[in-house]
Amino acid sequence: xxxxxxxxxxxxxxxxxxxxxxxxxxxxxxxxxxxxxxxxxxxxxxxxxxxxxxxxxxxxxxxxxxxxxxxxxxxxxxxxxxxxxxxxxxxxxxxxxxxxxxxxxxxxxxxxxxxxxxxxxxxxxxxxxxxxxxxxxxxxxxxxxxxxxxxxxxxxxxxxxxxxxxxxxxxxxxxxxxxxxxxxxxxxxxxxxxxxxxxxxxxxxxxxxxxxxxxxxxxxxxxxxxxxxxxxxxxxxxxxxxxxxxxxxxxxxxxxxxxxxxxxxxxxxxxxxxxxxxxxxxxxxxxxxxxxxxxxxxxxxxxxxxxxxxxxxxxxxxxxxxxxxxxxxxxxxxxxxxxxxxxxxxxxxxxxxxxxxxxxxxxxxxxxxxxxxxxxxxxxxxxxxxxxxxxxxxxxxxxxxxxxxxxxxxxxxxxxxxxxxxxxxxxxxxxxxxxxxxx
Amino acid sequence: xxxxxxxxxxxxxxxxxxxxxxxxxxxxxxxxxxxxxxxxxxxxxxxxxxxxxxxxxxxxxxxxxxxxxxxxxxxxxxxxxxxxxxxxxxxxxxxxxxxxxxxxxxxxxxxxxxxxxxxxxxxxxxxxxxxxxxxxxxxxxxxxxxxxxxxxxxxxxxxxxxxxxxxxxxxxxxxxxxxxxxxxxxxxxxxxxxxxxxxxxxxxxxxxxxxxxxxxxxxxxxxxxxxxxxxxxxxxxxxxxxxxxxxxxxxxxxxxxxxxxxxxxxxxxxxxxxxxxxxxxxxxxxxxxxxxxxxxxxxxx
Numbered sequence: 001x002x003x004x005x006x007x008x009x010x011x012x013x014x015x016x017x018x019x020x021x022x023x024x025x026x027x028x029x030x031x032x033x034x035x036x037x038x039x040x041x042x043x044x045x046x047x048x049x050x051x052x053x054x055x056x057x058x059x060x061x062x063x064x065x066x067x068x069x070x071x072x073x074x075x076x077x078x079x080x081x082x083x084x085x086x087x088x089x090x091x092x093x094x095x096x097x098x099x100x101x102x103x104x105x106x107x108x109x110x111x112x113x114x115x116x117x118x119x120x121x122x123x124x125x126x127x128x129x130x131x132x133x134x135x136x137x138x139x140x141x142x143x144x145x146x147x148x149x150x151x152x153x154x155x156x157x158x159x160x161x162x163x164x165x166x167x168x169x170x171x172x173x174x175x176x177x178x179x180x181x182x183x184x185x186x187x188x189x190x191x192x193x194x195x196x197x198x199x200x201x202x203x204x205x206x207x208x209x210x211x212x213x214x215x216x217x218x219x220x221x222x223x224x225x226x227x228x229x230x231x232x233x234x235x236x237x238x239x240x241x242x243x244x245x246x247x248x249x250x251x252x253x254x255x256x257x258x259x260x261x262x263x264x265x266x267x268x269x270x271x272x273x274x275x276x277x278x279x280x281x282x283x284x285x286x287x288x289x290x291x292x293x294x295x296x297x298x299x300x301x302x303x304x305x306x307x308x309x310x311x312x313x314x315x316x317x318x319x320x321x322x323x324x325x326x327x328x329x330x331x332x333x334x335x336x337x338x339x340x341x342x343x344x345x346x347x348x349x350x351x352x353x354x355x356x357x358x359x360x361x362x363x364x365x366x367x368x369x370x371x372x373x374x375x376x377x378x379x380x381x382x383x384x385x386x387x388x389x390x391x392x393x394x395x396x397x398x399x400x401x402x403x404x405x406x407x408x409x410x411x412x413x414x415x416x417x418x419x420x421x422x423x424x425x426x427x428x429x430x431x432x433x434x435x436x437x438x439x
Numbered sequence: 440x441x442x443x444x445x446x447x448x449x450x451x452x453x454x455x456x457x458x459x460x461x462x463x464x465x466x467x468x469x470x471x472x473x474x475x476x477x478x479x480x481x482x483x484x485x486x487x488x489x490x491x492x493x494x495x496x497x498x499x500x501x502x503x504x505x506x507x508x509x510x511x512x513x514x515x516x517x518x519x520x521x522x523x524x525x526x527x528x529x530x531x532x533x534x535x536x537x538x539x540x541x542x543x544x545x546x547x548x549x550x551x552x553x554x555x556x557x558x559x560x561x562x563x564x565x566x567x568x569x570x571x572x573x574x575x576x577x578x579x580x581x582x583x584x585x586x587x588x589x590x591x592x593x594x595x596x597x598x599x600x601x602x603x604x605x606x607x608x609x610x611x612x613x614x615x616x617x618x619x620x621x622x623x624x625x626x627x628x629x630x631x632x633x634x635x636x637x638x639x640x641x642x643x644x645x646x647x648x649x650x651x652x653x654x655x656x657x658x659x660x661x662x663x664x665x666x667x668x669x670x671x672x673x674x675x676x677x678x679x680x681x682x683x684x685x686x687x688x689x690x691x692x693x694x695x696x697x698x699x700x701x702x703x704x705x706x707x708x709x710x711x712x713x714x715x716x717x718x719x720x721x722x723x724x725x726x727x728x729x730x731x732x733x734x735x736x737x738x739x740x
Contacts, residue, residue, distance in 0.1 A: 093703070096489055096490070099490055100489055100490055117706060118490065121488050121489070121490035121491050121706070122490070122491060123490040123491075208684065208686070210704070253592075256574055256575075256595070257574045257595030257598045257599075258573060258574060258595055258597070258598050259598075260598050260686070260687050261597060261598045261603075261683055261684065261686040261687050262569075262598075275575070399705070401704050401705050402705050405704075409688055409689075412686070412687045412688050413688065416599075416600065416687065416688070418688075439486070
C-alpha cells in the first residue's frame with residue numbers, strides 16, 4: 001500500500017520535526033540530558049579555556065587581576081583564562097541568560113543575594129571542599145555561601161560599612177564629635193536633635209532598596225521566620241516597636257519623605273550635597289567623596305557601623321561561584337582557591353579599602369591604623385575590627401525578593417498612616433505564608 | 440508548446456513575485472516577533488523560573504492572575520494613565536502645532552524648543568524630574584514662592600500614593616508634546632493655503648476655520664497620534680522604572696512594570712508571561728477599536 005509506505009518513509013522526518021519543536025519549546029532539553037550525563041565527572045577537562053567573570057574591576061584593577069591570572073596559568077600548562085569584566089548592573093542578567101542557555105562561564109563573581117537565587121534554581125554547582133577550609137574564613141562570609149546546607153561559593157572580598165559624619169552639620173546641632181550613635185535608636189534621637197536645631201534632615205535611610213527594612217528587622221533581633229518556617233515571625237510586639245519607630249520618624253519629617261521610595265543612590269546625592277549629616281558607607285566610598293567634593297571630605301569623620309539591638313554587624317560579601325553548566329569545574333575551583341588565597345587577598349586589599357574573607361589575613365598589621373592616620377586608614381581599620389562581630393543578617397531564604405517586597409510594603413503602609421504598625425506586620429506575616437507556600 | 444509553458448511560468452512568477460518580495464520581512468517577523476510570541480504563550484502555561492526546565496502547570500498562572508490584587512491595581516493604574524495621558528497628547532500638541540505653523544520670525548526656535556524634550560533620553564529626563572518633584576525640590580520651592588498663601592507642607596510628589604502616578608503622567612506628557620507636535624505640523628503643511636483664503640472670503644473667522652477646516656483635514660494625523668500614544672501609554676515602563684519603581688505601595692506600577700518585577704526581580708517567568716499575554720490581548724483589542732473608530736471618522740471626507 002503506497003499510503004502506509006509513504007507514512008513509513010516520512011515517520012523519521014516527522015519524529016525529527018517533533019523533537020526539534022519540543023527542543024524549541026522546552027529550552028533545549030537535549031542540552032540538559034547531556035549535562036546530567038556528564039555530571040558524573042563534571043570537572044573532566046584539565047586543559048582548555050576557563051572563563052572567569054568579575055564584577056566591575058576593570059580598568060582600575062586590570063593590572064592586579066592580569067598578574068594573578070598569569071601566575072595561575074604558569075602553574076597550569078595548557079590552560080588559559082579568559083577574563084571578562086562586567087558592570088555590576090549587568091552581571092545578573094548576563095549570568096541568568098548564560099545559565100538559561102547552558103553556555104555559562106566557569107567562574108563568576110556574584111553577591112550572595114543573587115547567588116542564592118541561582119542556587120535555588122539549581123543553576124550553581126555544589127562545591128565539594130575539604131572540611132578544613134571553612135575554619136579559615138569568617139563565619140558570616142561562609143554562611144552567605146551556604147544554601148540549604150550546601151556550599152555553593154567561595155568568599156572573596158568583604159566589606160563592612162562604617163558611618164560617615166558631616167561634622168559641620170553634626171556640630172551645628174550641638175552634638176559632640178566622637179559621641180557617635182551605635183544603635184538605630186540613638187541615631188533616631190540624633191536625627192531628631194538635628195531636625196530641631198538646624199531644620200535639616202539628619203540622614204536618609206534607603207528604604208527604596210529592596211530588603212533594607214528586612215535587614216533592619218534582623219539587626220534588631222526580630223525573628224524573620226516563624227518557628228515552623230511557614231510564615232513571617234516578625235508580627236510580635238518587638239517587631240511592632242521597630243516598625244513604629246521608623247514610621248514615626250517618617251511621619252514627623254525627621255527623615256526625608258523620599259526615604260520610602262528612593263534608595264542608596266539618592267542617599268549618596270543628599271550626603272554629598274551636604275544635606276544630611278550621617279551616611280553609612282564602605283571605606284572605599286571615601287575616595288569617591290574626596291574626588292567629587294573635597295570641601296565635604298575635609299569635614300568628614302568616621303564612626304562605627306550603626307546597628308540594631310542585636311549588635312550584629314552587617315557584612316557585604318563578594319563570592320566566586322561555579323555555574324552548573326560549567327564543563328571545567330575542577331579547574332574553576334582551583335582558580336577560585338588561588339584568587340581567594342590569603343596572600344592574594346592581602347595584595348588586593350592594599351589597592352582598595354576592601355577586607356579579606358580570610359581571618360588570618362585580616363590580622364596583618366596593614367589593617368591596624370595608627371592614631372592620627374588618614375581618614376581612609378581609620379575607616380579600613382574600623383571596618384576590619386568590626387569583622388569580628390560580623391554576622392549574616394538575613395540568611396538565604398526561598399523567594400527572598402518577594403518576602404522583602406512584602407515587608408517593604410508593610411513599612412510603607414505604616415509610614416503613610418494607612419495601617420497601624422501591628423496591622424501592617426500582621427498582613428505581611430500572612431503574605432509571607434502565601435509566598436512561602438508557593439512551590 | 441515551449442512558449443506555452445514559458446507563459447505559464449511567467450504567470451506563476453508574476454503571482455509569486457510580490458510574495459517573494461514579502462518573504463525576507465516575513466521571515467524576520469516570524470523569527471523575532473511571532474516565534475517569541477508563541478514561545479511566551481507557551482511559557483505562560485508553565486512554571487518557568489528562567490533557569491530550570493519549564494514544567495506545564497495548565498491554567499494556574501491565569502488563575503493566580505485573577506486573584507492577584509496587585510495585578511488588578513496595576514491594570515487600573517494603566518488605564519488611569521491611558522485616560523490621563525492620551526487626551527493631553529492628542530489635544531495639546533495640536534495647539535502647539537497651530538501656534539508654530541506660521542511664518543513668524545524666529546518660529547524655528549520655538550519649534551526646536553518644544554521638540555527638545557523628545558531628544559533627551561527618558562532616563563535623564565526621569566532623573567531630572569525626580570529632583571524637581573522632591574520634597575526639597577524646585578517644584579515645591581517655586582510653589583512656595585508663587586503661592587505663599589497656600590502655606591502647605593512641601594509635597595514629596597513621587598513618594599505619595601495619591602500623587603506619584605499623576606507626577607509620572609505629567610513627565611510623559613511633557614516629553615511627548617514635541618514629538619506629536621511635529622506629526623501635526625507635517626499634517627498642517629499638507630493643507631493648501633487657498634482653502635483658508637476662500638474660507639476667509641466666505642466670512643469664516645480664524646476660529647471657525649480651525650474648527651471646520653483644520654481639524655477635519657487633520658483627522659488622519661489625529662487618528663495616528665491617538666493610536667500611537669495610546670499604545671505607548673499601555674506599554675509605559677521607563678518613566679516608572681527611573682522615577683518611582685512602581686511605588687509607593689504599587690500606586691504607580693503599571694502592568695508592564697509589574698511584568699518586569701515578576702520576571703526579572705522575582706524570576707516568576709511563567710507568571711510574567713501570563714501577564715504579558717493579557718497585556719497583548721488588551722493592546723490588540725484597543726488597537727482594533729481605535730482603528731474602527733477613526734476609520735468611521737475619515738470615511739465621509
